[in-house]
Amino acid sequence: MSEIKGRSAMLTWDLNDRHDPDKGYDIYVAKDKTKPDSGFNYQGWFADPPVTLGGLEPETEYTFYIRQASVSGSSVPSERITFTTAADTATAPPAPLKKPHQPRVTEVTYESLTIQFDNVPGADGYDVYSRTNWLAGIWNGSGTYKLDASKLTVGQEVYLQVAAQDSSKARPNSPKSDPIRLIWGQLDAPKDVQVVTATKSEVTLGWATVAGATYYEIYSGGKLLGTSAEPRYLATGLKTSQPYYFTVVAKNDLWTSPTSARVKATPGHNYNLVYYYASWARSETGRDFQPSDIDTSQLTHINYAFADICWGGYGESGKECQNPEIADQSGYVFDGSMVIGAPADDMPNFAELRTMKQRDPDFKLMVSVGGWSWSKYFSRLAAAEETRLTFAQTALQYLRSNGFDGLDIDWEYPVEGGEDDNDRSPDDPQNFTLLMKTLRETLDAAGQKDGKYYLLTIASGQGDNFTRNADFTNSVPYLDFVNIMTYDYSGGWHSSAYHNAPLYYDPANKQSTAPRNNVAGGAAGHLKGGVPNYKLVLGVPFYGNGWIGCSGEYGECASPSTDGTWEAGKFDFTDLEENYVTQSTYKRHWNDKAKVPYLFNEKTGTFISYDDEESITYKAIHVRKENLAGIMNWEISGDRNRTLTTRIFEELPIYGNPSQARPEPTPTPTPTPEPPIYWIPTSTPSPSASPSATPAPSATPAPSNAPSVETPRDAVGHWAENDIVKAIQLGLFQGYPDGSFQPNEKTTRGMLAVLVSRLLPPTSAAAPAPFKDADRFPAWSADAIVQVQALGLIRGYEDGTFRPDKAITRAELLTLLARAAGWPPASGAATSFMDDALIPAWSKSAVQAAADKGLLNGREDGSFDPQGIATRAETAALVLRFLSELTK
Known part of the structure; x- marks a missing residue:
């Protein structure tokens, strides 16, 4: 050790012959030198010595050890080194007063306009400005200013800002607040709805x-x-x-x-799919998973992990907060400020993410602050109004400077839990609420200037203690939604083979906590603890936990696994998918009580608990069943093949940006009834495909000898129940292997091709040139796509692709059925629907004709909703109505 100061020290070591700067070194720290290695906290990764360890407490004894980074976990830890930091002799400059908090208009009359703002600590007076012109001083502590409006004229600009001052001059005046700007006599239309x-x-x-x-x-x-x-x-x-x-x-x-x-x-079709992206994932010598590797069409939010918190000039990352290369941190950074935690990774990541936002503006880009390793100072900053304001105002600047849409607070954890040296206090619950209130008010006020609605969310511990310690009863109203971390129900701290994220309780798990410690239990605890269902987002892991020397599921194990993808005992799903599930030495088992899989190697006793497509599907079903807001995951680089993200997207649609949909599976076929179903005439070719409208009830009887079928479980009581059963009887649709029909799921181009092909007689038309994406067609739809293409009923895109997974719009479906039925081509004449201007000209005559024939109704508001996505139920019902019309 050298250069030991109050808040930092320099650590160096001799290199051995296995030195590899690409793998680097992990450094661990503890204040209690008697702890075992496993009890030390992770300080960080470093390529090579020497390194400066920052963020230390003055006059405090620390013990460090170093381990050469190794995925296998087999590297030997160094000897320990213990030292005591010096007294802190550094002096911080006096902090400027905070900007007046949330200035807002509270009353407008013909004579006056009244604004209010919240007073800030240390200020005893406030100056009101109109741009550079000083208007008034406020010394009565009221936080109120009334502008004389009697001489204002319609169309005149009103531009007001407030700055705080300390008459004793002990602290510099605050910067001016964000402006309140309006034009007298009018209000702007709300933006960013x-x-x-x-x-x-x-x-x-x-x-x-x-x-x-x-x-x-x-x-x-x-x-x-x-x-x-x-x-x-x-x-x-x-x-x-x-x-x-x-x-x-x-x-x-x-x-x-x-x-x-x-x-x-569209309720049931606008779920939130929130995926964490870790800053360190970009490392070319590590995960090498770049932001551009993310398919943003399959998600609604990216939570970037993590931002850091500065205290005493250092972040918890150990890095000095003041950084001349970061504009917002070029000067002294005061306690409680939110700062960039890993500049070498964050800055290029931010640039790449901004480019992705330009290409796809629909998804929301969030930044998460804290996390397991960087939550030390939350309790300290939340305890005082001064540092709450510092945090809120610097967080807002962070969002503005780096192009983020909102803030995710990952305080692990208030009151109890987390790293041993984290600050914690019995006052954390009330301070948690005060912090959320300050953040919400700061972000809302910023919307006046930015024309933007900033989101505020949290990552939540799954335990009932978190619902109390985060004071959900009072704090949740300030939050947009809560991402509950319903995973890590097992880990290296266990000596038995338990599941990482069991959905339900399995009585075979004899832990006393097992009835509660499962995903469903975590969600239920939050719902009971003050989180409304419409604000709860369920967490799922894209990794598994492993042990060796296990006797089997729930059995005793020798130790956590020394293998792993990036760290011992942790396995990315893609690693398991490609390198374990495919091995004959590992057998996949399914726990039907807990609804999770696990891998077991009988020879080595290796037990790996993880989530796959099947278990993720059950968790998505739980979201729908409990009427929750969506799914969150940690973290997206664990699913490089997009296996899990695709399945989640199929189960929980996000119609703001559809690109994929659940393909129709190929269960045992439903027999086609005799006599054969009606054939649609094929004399009139039709252009590209399209979906349905909300149909009126059908009166078309099924043929008398049609086979009876059981009503799919999710169609019972559905408005289209009779049509769904009839469509299955006629062989037009098939259900899913789990006995469902999924009536509210979208209809895709591939599904529609299969459906239309079932309505057609065999064709001798020559097969056309294949689509460029033909090699990626699902087997269940490939032949049907060729058939309908040959007949000119469904066309491809200008780039030569067909895109069988793309959802069909209502205007598209109706137009295809109308043209296939031989109706006259589109005239472009106006329809009777209130959103006629939104209906494409090529669809209008079909839409109006179908309405005139009683084949469809509009939406409740009188619109047709041409760009709405056709559901399987709507498609089944509309096809039956067309068949009925053709046989009149």
Whole structure:
């Protein structure tokens, strides 16, 4: 050790003949030198010596050891070194006062405009400015300023900012607040109206705060749903699969804004799929998983892990916070500031993620702060208003500077748990709520300037203690949603082979905690603990935990596995998928009680608990069953082949950006009835495919000798139950192996090709040139695609692909069926639907003709919703109506 200071010290060591800077070294630290190696905290990875260890406490004894990084975990730890840090002689400059908190308009009359702001610690006066012009000083502590509006004229700009000052001059004045800017006599239309969460029956909306507005009106289909004083609204009592269109109007006592842009939400089809991306995943000598390797069409949010927290000039990463290469950290960084934690990785990652956002603006880019290793200072910063404001204001600047859409707080953990040397306090619950309140107010106020709704979420421990320690009863109202970490129910701390993320309780697990410690138990605990179902996002792992020398499932083990993908005992799903499941020495087992798989090697006693496509499907079903908001995972580099992300996307649709859908499986075929079903005439070719409208009830009888079929379990009570059963009887549709029909899932181009081919007689038409993506067609749809292509019923795209997994829109499906039935070509004449302007000209005559014939109804608001995605139920019902019409 050398250069031992109050908050840092330099550590060096001699290299051995196995030195490899690409693998580097892991450094571990503890304040208690008597602890075993496994009890030390991970300090960080370093390529080679010497290294500066920062973020230490003054006059404190530390013990370190070094281990050469090795995936196998077999490297021998170094000898330990113990030292005591010096007294802290560094002096921080006086911190400027914080900017006045959340300035906002509270009243508008013809005579005055009143703004309020929250006072900040250390300030005894406030200056109000209109751009560079000083307007007034406020010394009464009221946090209120009233602008004389009697001489303002319509169209005149109002531009107000507030700065805090300390009359004793002990601290520098604050910077000016974000401006309140409006034009007298008008309000801007709310911007960035978005679906924040959606379940099968609820939709939560958010939008940017409008300067001058004191409340908002929320509409759907031209009808007023309600009002809100905040830029958020919860719509309830909605119908699954029914598209809704929402708009927002800003108001005060004098003015009404124009209507916002319309946002569409379809309950049951707008789930949140939140995937963590770890900064270190980009390392070319490690995971080598770049941001560009992510398929953003399969997700709604990327949570970037992690930002750091500065205290005493250092982050928990051990890096000095002041950094001339980072604009926001070029000067002294004060306690409680949110900072970039790994500049060498973060800066190129941010640039790549911003480029991805430009290509696909639909997904939300979040930054997560804290995590297991960097949560030490949360309790300390949350305990004081000064540092809460510091954290909130620097977090906002972090979002603005780096292009993020919101903030994810990963405090592991308030009150109890986490790293041994983390700060913790019995006051953490109330301070947790105060921190969330400060963040929410800061982000909402920023919307006035940025025209943006900033999201605020948390990563939540799965235990019932977290619901208490995070004060969910009072803190959740400030959060957009909660990502519950329902995994790591087992790990290296266990000496038996338990499951990592069991969905349900298995009585064979004899742990006393087993009835509660499962994914369903974690979700239920949060729902009971104060998290509404529409704010709860269920966590799933993209990794497994392993042990060796085990007698079997739940049996005693010799130790955690010394193997792993990137660290001992931890296995990425892709590693298991490619290198373990395929080995004859490993047998995959399925626990039908817990609904999870595991691998077992009888020769070595290696037990690996993990999640795969089957278990992920059950977890997605649980989300739907409990009416939750979606799924989160840790972390996306563990699924390089997109096996799990694709399955989740198939099970929990996100219609904001569809690109894939569940292909129809190939179970035992349903017999085709005799006589054969009606054939659609094929004399009129038709262009590219398209989906359905909400149909009216069908009266088409099934043939008398059609085989009887059991109603699929998820079709019982569905509005299209009779049509679904009839379509299966006629051999038009098949159900899924689990006995479901999935009526609310989308219809894809591949599905439609199969359906149309079942309506057609055999054809002798010459096979056309194959599509460029023909080698990727699912086996169940390949022949059907060739047949309908040969008949000109469904065409491909300009790039020569067919894209069988792409969802079909309502306008597309109706048009294809109309042309296949021989209806006249489109005339482009107007329809009777309220959204006629949105209906493509090539579809209008088919839409109106189908409506005139009673084959379809519009949505409840009188719209047709041409770009809505056709569900399997809608498609089945509409096809039956067309068959009925053709046989009249």
